[in-house]
Amino acid sequence: MSTTTDVAAGAVSGPPPALAPKVARGGGFGRYVLVRLLLMIPTVLILVTLVFFLIRLTGDPITAALGGRLPADQLAERIHEAGYDRPLIVQYLEYLGQILTLDFGNTITDNQPVTTVLAEYGAATLELVTYSLVVAFLIGIPFGLIAAANRDRWPDAALRVSAIFFYATPVFFAGLVAKLVFSVWLGWFPVSGRAGVRTELALGREGGTGIYLIDAIRSGNGEYVWDVLSHAVLPAMTLGLLTAGIFLRLVRTNVIGTHNMPYIDAARSRGVSESRLLRTHAYRPALIPIITVIGLQIALMLGGAVLTETTFEWQGLGFQLAKYLQARDFVAVQGIVALIAIIVALANFIVDIIAALIDPRVRY
Amino acid sequence: MAGSRLLGRLPVVHQLRQAVGLQRGMLVAGLALTGVFLVLATLAPVLAPYGYSQLSDESGNFGAQQAPSAEHWLGTTVGGYDVLSRVIWGARTALLVIIVAVLLSVFVGILLGLVSGYLGGWVDRVLVVVADAIYAFPTLLLAIVAAIAISGGQSGLWSGVFAAAISITVVFIPQYFRVVRAEVVRVKAEAFIESAKVIGASTPRIMFRHVLRNSTRTLPVIVTLNAAEAVLTLAALGFLGLGIEPTSAAEWGFDLNKSISDVAAGIWWTAVPPGIAIVLAVLGITLIGESLNDLADPRLRARRRGKGTPADAVAQSEPVAREELGEVQ
Numbered sequence: 001m002s003t004t005t006d007v008a009a010g011a012v013s014g015p016p017p018a019l020a021p022k023v024a025r026g027g028g029f030g031r032y033v034l035v036r037l038l039l040m041i042p043t044v045l046i047l048v049t050l051v052f053f054l055i056r057l058t059g060d061p062i063t064a065a066l067g068g069r070l071p072a073d074q075l076a077e078r079i080h081e082a083g084y085d086r087p088l089i090v091q092y093l094e095y096l097g098q099i100l101t102l103d104f105g106n107t108i109t110d111n112q113p114v115t116t117v118l119a120e121y122g123a124a125t126l127e128l129v130t131y132s133l134v135v136a137f138l139i140g141i142p143f144g145l146i147a148a149a150n151r152d153r154w155p156d157a158a159l160r161v162s163a164i165f166f167y168a169t170p171v172f173f174a175g176l177v178a179k180l181v182f183s184v185w186l187g188w189f190p191v192s193g194r195a196g197v198r199t200e201l202a203l204g205r206e207g208g209t210g211i212y213l214i215d216a217i218r219s220g221n222g223e224y225v226w227d228v229l230s231h232a233v234l235p236a237m238t239l240g241l242l243t244a245g246i247f248l249r250l251v252r253t254n255v256i257g258t259h260n261m262p263y264i265d266a267a268r269s270r271g272v273s274e275s276r277l278l279r280t281h282a283y284r285p286a287l288i289p290i291i292t293v294i295g296l297q298i299a300l301m302l303g304g305a306v307l308t309e310t311t312f313e314w315q316g317l318g319f320q321l322a323k324y325l326q327a328r329d330f331v332a333v334q335g336i337v338a339l340i341a342i343i344v345a346l347a348n349f350i351v352d353i354i355a356a357l358i359d360p361r362v363r364y
Numbered sequence: 365m366a367g368s369r370l371l372g373r374l375p376v377v378h379q380l381r382q383a384v385g386l387q388r389g390m391l392v393a394g395l396a397l398t399g400v401f402l403v404l405a406t407l408a409p410v411l412a413p414y415g416y417s418q419l420s421d422e423s424g425n426f427g428a429q430q431a432p433s434a435e436h437w438l439g440t441t442v443g444g445y446d447v448l449s450r451v452i453w454g455a456r457t458a459l460l461v462i463i464v465a466v467l468l469s470v471f472v473g474i475l476l477g478l479v480s481g482y483l484g485g486w487v488d489r490v491l492v493v494v495a496d497a498i499y500a501f502p503t504l505l506l507a508i509v510a511a512i513a514i515s516g517g518q519s520g521l522w523s524g525v526f527a528a529a530i531s532i533t534v535v536f537i538p539q540y541f542r543v544v545r546a547e548v549v550r551v552k553a554e555a556f557i558e559s560a561k562v563i564g565a566s567t568p569r570i571m572f573r574h575v576l577r578n579s580t581r582t583l584p585v586i587v588t589l590n591a592a593e594a595v596l597t598l599a600a601l602g603f604l605g606l607g608i609e610p611t612s613a614a615e616w617g618f619d620l621n622k623s624i625s626d627v628a629a630g631i632w633w634t635a636v637p638p639g640i641a642i643v644l645a646v647l648g649i650t651l652i653g654e655s656l657n658d659l660a661d662p663r664l665r666a667r668r669r670g671k672g673t674p675a676d677a678v679a680q681s682e683p684v685a686r687e688e689l690g691e692v693q
Contacts, residue, residue: 169643170620177635340502344500
């Protein structure tokens with residue numbers, strides 16, 4: 001988790017746009033997008049390579065998953081069939097080729113194509129991460145502004161201590177406590193899962209996007225929508241609050257940082273009100289580093305999603321990853337991790353582009 | 365006077381004197397929580413009523429999922445262990461992992477950052493790209509993959525501690541690398557380095573004596589914050605079943621994983637104590653790190669209002685670390 005470095009990265013915000021020297025370069029934006037796109041390739045390549053070789057350090061995946069359960073000759077035969085007895089470098093090149101065609105191999109324990117697993121459960125994780133981001137924004141940004149406005153007074157103190165508290169609480173423990181209090185003791189929300197059995201069957205029958213909320217709204221049945229939402233509340237709050245704490249600190253540090261800039265003093269001397277200074281003058285430039293950091297937060301959230309999904313038995317990629325880890329099915333693990341590497345690289349790319357759209361100084 | 369002056373230059377003591385108001389409160393609270401954690405970790409055999417893998421005493425088996433009682437203050441787990449004892453022993457496991465992980469990553473990270481930053485060239489470029497790629501990746505997933513590679517999943521106390529620590533190290537090294545490298549690149553352009561070259565100092569001497577000594581001042585903050593993160597990552601690995609076996613050591617994350625089904629049945633005492641232990645340990649260390657971070661940054665440091673001696677003013681204007689965590693302004 002890169003929270004501290006993020007805060008610091010955010011703290012260093014450049015001069016306000018008006019003061020920045022005008023850089024005029026031909027074909028700026030298109031070229032910038034292209035360069036960023038090309039820079040994604042080494043990132044993904046490095047991560048995929050790292051994951052491949054780290055996992056192969058333990059030996060071939062078939063022995064890892066089935067060793068001890070099959071007689072030695074059958075094991076050797078399966079290893080030979082799958083090609084795991086060839087030199088590692090040959091396997092590596094073949095693996096790279098497979099990834100280019102978006103083929104991640106078959107899982108060993110239940111012999112499904114990894115891509116099917118990814119497609120089937122990816123939507124659930126996407127749904128959870130989206131809800132959590134919404135929660136994090138709604139809580140983190142306004143409270144960060146409040147903390148910055150009341151710097152070193154009690155609201156700031158209370159908010160900062162609670163932000164540290166949220167950071168210190170592991171998501172899975174927060175999830176367990178939320179489950180204990182709100183589901184088991186108070187009975188307000190369901191204990192686990194993405195939807196009730198009846199809803200799940202009905203939505204599954206109709207097919208659809210796999211994102212339950214959209215499917216439920218499309219079915220037009222209010223009962224289903226309610227069921228899906230009530231299942232999402234606790235997981236989304238759990239994962240969202242973790243990120244909200246980080247957003248809060250980030251907004252606070254950045255707004256305080258820009259608030260000390262000379263142009264703020266200039267505006268103040270012209271008689272701009274304090275609240276307006278904060279809301280428009282200091283807040284807007286402070287947003288840019290925040291947007292950049294969101295890219296890194298998405299990586300953090302995907303890690304948190306693995307734990308949240310395991311806690312709430314939310315049938316997403318993270319839950320499947322934990323399941324395959326227990327079964328020692330490393331082909332599946334490798335596939336899921338490689339996909340997440342690609343998603344993270346894509347997210348960073350998109351965030352870079354958005355930052356460049358907002359702040360022309362970034363693209364040079 | 366000379367004695368107190370020297371004392372004032374010790375890392376934490378200096379900040380404790382510098383801090384005022386909330387920042388002082390946070391620092392003191394952090395030091396207190398961390399102190400309790402350290403005492404529990406070192407004195408676990410004395411303080412814990414039972415062993416971490418003890419299932420029975422003279423009066424027979426403990427029994428599984430027993431509610432808190434006079435014999436077992438926090439009840440027993442689903443596996444029949446005493447919850448309180450495992451919480452206390454867990455502090456020791458966490459401390460061991462912190463020490464190994466931080467020492468390893470500081471050593472490797474500083475060395476790589478120093479060599480890469482000072483010598484430059486294609487090695488530097490490759491290392492930067494690799495570190496950035498790793499840095500962008502979800503740390504937990506990386507730790508999972510590393511844990512698979514190192515231990516294949518399951519392990520005993522020392523092998524488990526090392527497996528967990530090395531998995532965490534893989535995540536931390538890029539951070540130290542980035543920070544140290546950025547500082548090194550900045551310091552090596554300073555005039556005194558040029559002077560050293562002119563008088564004929566050797567490259568290793570310049571690197572370790574002149575550059576390194578001037579490039580490590582932001583590290584205490586990162587070390588504290590990473591120590592907190594090491595506890596969280598260890599617990600997360602344990603929660604996903606990649607941790608240390610219950611018979612070889614007590615580990616908070618593992619116990620939380622075993623308590624998922626208890627929670628659905630309304631059994632709170634197996635989940636809450638190890639969880640609170642994690643929160644307090646992380647909170648204590650983070651509070652120290654956060655305070656050090658704020659105090660090192662003049663823009664974030666709370667100012668002493670009204671009275672103040674000239675010495676305070678000097679202490680406050682000391683630019684301890686402007687280029688916070690490697691980001692050069």
